[in-house]
Amino acid sequence: MKPYETKVGDHKLVLSVPSTVEEFDTLAKKQGACLEAATDYEVYHGTLGEARNKFAELVEKKHNIKRRDIGTGVFEGEGEERKEVTKEEKFDVYLERVAAELGLEGDTPFQHIADSMSAGGENEVKFDPSVKPRQPGAGLKLPKYATEGAARFFDKTPHPKSGKVQNVEVFGRAYKKLVGEDLPELPIDREAYIKVLGACIVKYNNSTELPG
Numbered sequence: 001m002k003p004y005e006t007k008v009g010d011h012k013l014v015l016s017v018p019s020t021v022e023e024f025d026t027l028a029k030k031q032g033a034c035l036e037a038a039t040d041y042e043v044y045h046g047t048l049g050e051a052r053n054k055f056a057e058l059v060e061k062k063h064n065i066k067r068r069d070i071g072t073g074v075f076e077g078e079g080e081e082r083k084e085v086t087k088e089e090k091f092d093v094y095l096e097r098v099a100a101e102l103g104l105e106g107d108t109p110f111q112h113i114a115d116s117m118s119a120g121g122e123n124e125v126k127f128d129p130s131v132k133p134r135q136p137g138a139g140l141k142l143p144k145y146a147t148e149g150a151a152r153f154f155d156k157t158p159h160p161k162s163g164k165v166q167n168v169e170v171f172g173r174a175y176k177k178l179v180g181e182d183l184p185e186l187p188i189d190r191e192a193y194i195k196v197l198g199a200c201i202v203k204y205n206n207s208t209e210l211p212g
Contacts, residue, residue, distance in 0.1 A: 042129045051125045146198035
């Protein structure tokens, strides 16, 4: 076994975790449990994201209905350079819209697309654990309000309006209720923490006003 440092809210916690595949399987009381868990993690955090993008591309190619760019209400730049930051239409929303425009019925009107991806060939999405799973905000320039907000959570400094120190666990519960997913595991490193949590703040803010 080996020590593993993580956080409970803002509190550092050290767990004792397996140091080998064999120790993991023994604790899980199931041979192959470590490989199964690793595969599930890679598929959920990496491969499925690529699969959704590929799926949407194939739907657009076949039916010639483009995925929309949605305004976020966040603006960058000054003067003539000032423009609204956009994001791609959500995957499920896009499929529902295409199905409605084409008059398609049923719960899986694009199963033929998934079948073509499952069959291999040019439409196959490769399982590649060497590719680092995407973190929210990777490659994106976060707006100032998001980086400052995430920094306040990390540094435990008061919110300028309420004067209160915000709790990341409280934000996490509000985030899950609104966005429908848990906050990702937050890094211990300050810069990485701000990038990951800042992206979540943007995602939350695109749906409602930030709390506090």
